[in-house]
Amino acid sequence: MGRAFVYVIIGGGVAAGYAAHEFVKRGVAHGELCIISEEPVAPYERPALSKGYLLPEAPARLPSFHCCVGTNEERLAPKWYKENGIELILGTRVKSADVRRKTLLTATGETISYKYLIVATGARALKLEEFGVNGLDAPNVCYLRDLADADRLVDVMQSCSGGNAVVIGGGYIGMECAASLVINKLNATMVFPEAQCMARLFTSRIASYYEEFYQSKGVKFIKGTVLTSFDFSSEGKVTAVNLRDGSKLPADMVVVGIGIRPNTSLFEGQLTMEKGGIKVNGKMQSSNTSVYAIGDVAAFPVKIVGETRRLEHVDSARKSARHAVAAIMEPEKTGEFDYLPFFYSRVFTLSWQFYGDNAGEVVHFGDFSGHTFGAYWINKGHLVGSFLEGGTKEQYEAIAQTTRLKPKIEDLAELERQGLGFALSV
């Protein structure tokens, strides 16, 4: 026995929340839409977990950050789904999917059929075990992907105040968690294999600025090495981290942020994959015309860079979700998704935004010893990417707009001289 819906969303994260909002805006009828999520709570703004959620004073807690407060729109508490006739099946994992039969089987044994399926299963955190390091069961080793992880991190952090935290990974989770650890009065040491933090995006000059800022807050950096093993206490707690370079770091707790893998396993062998995700077209439609994919799990054509990419950021999750729903409900009025990649972060008193693509030559600008500085990326004679730290709303809007226009750049020295003024004048 089972239930049938016109539209089913698998996953209850950011993309699911924004998709639900768009469905309601476009007049979905009561009883037509169902969301199945492994998480026990209604969709929420995941970025809060590494920022407001970890604050020692007045931390953010649900229901304050349910979708769509991240874009200053209405907050979709569980009541909203009920009022709009959306079936929200929480705490339930989808175990298998059959795209030919258009059915899903949940862990509770229910079969759910759909006319249109939206896959919004996001990603999972990579585990140290996958790199041959044991420690998954240790109570003081923390990952951060969902609310349960965040609650655990908060508990462990509070029990280690004044102690030593080792952060494994120099990406987004590493940077944002290291800042939170310091704010919570722990000594934080970051360990990562690259020569600089945020190696996927930052230039070495930008990275140096953040590393120096972090050092001024007491964070230590150990670069160019990885951990090889942990030492454990008799209760199974990690007491030290052993590095490949032979050194040993005492640890009261460990936070691991070593990247993610998209949750595609339900569809392996059923849908075409690319870049580790589900390949979709400009309507977010997969190789099966009844199945759409959005958010972290979707590899979509990013027109402005002329290639298929999988992005792991919240703005892309929100906008790809809205676009897929538009394409499903009003196909003749909906064109190809034309997305300008946008990433951001906020740590301590710092805040940056990036738009476009970090390819080609770099021109830095602004005051790297002060508060406002940035960079442009110039590829094949055109400005393709922009980064700005410490900007105003107008300045961020200007770099976004300029990057979208991909202006021709003939003189890099002149661009450097104009700096932020260039974006403000375009």
Ligand code: FDA
């Ligand atoms: P998301 O991970 O949000 O949701 C996936 C959902 O699917 C989850 O509810 C999961 O339980 C569910 N699911 C998976 N498999 C399932 C199954 N088989 N059955 C049922 N349910 C299933 N980005 C940014 O631009 N700025 C930022 O500041 C941050 N900050 C940030 C902090 C932290 C801690 C994280 C982990 C991530 C960020 N991000 C971010 C990234 C951003 O949050 C991310 O890109 C979006 O959450 C992606 O949205 P999705 O809906 O695709 O996945």
Ligand code: NAD
């Ligand atoms: P990431 O890809 O940003 O960084 C992974 C880091 O892991 C790399 O920088 C590298 O230093 C390190 N690493 C890789 N293999 C390692 C190994 N074997 N040992 C030690 N270090 C290793 O991934 P993340 O920081 O784990 O973030 C997870 C996801 O959450 C990403 O999708 C990210 O986009 C998202 N997120 C985004 C934001 C934001 O946009 N502000 C904030 C938090 C999280």
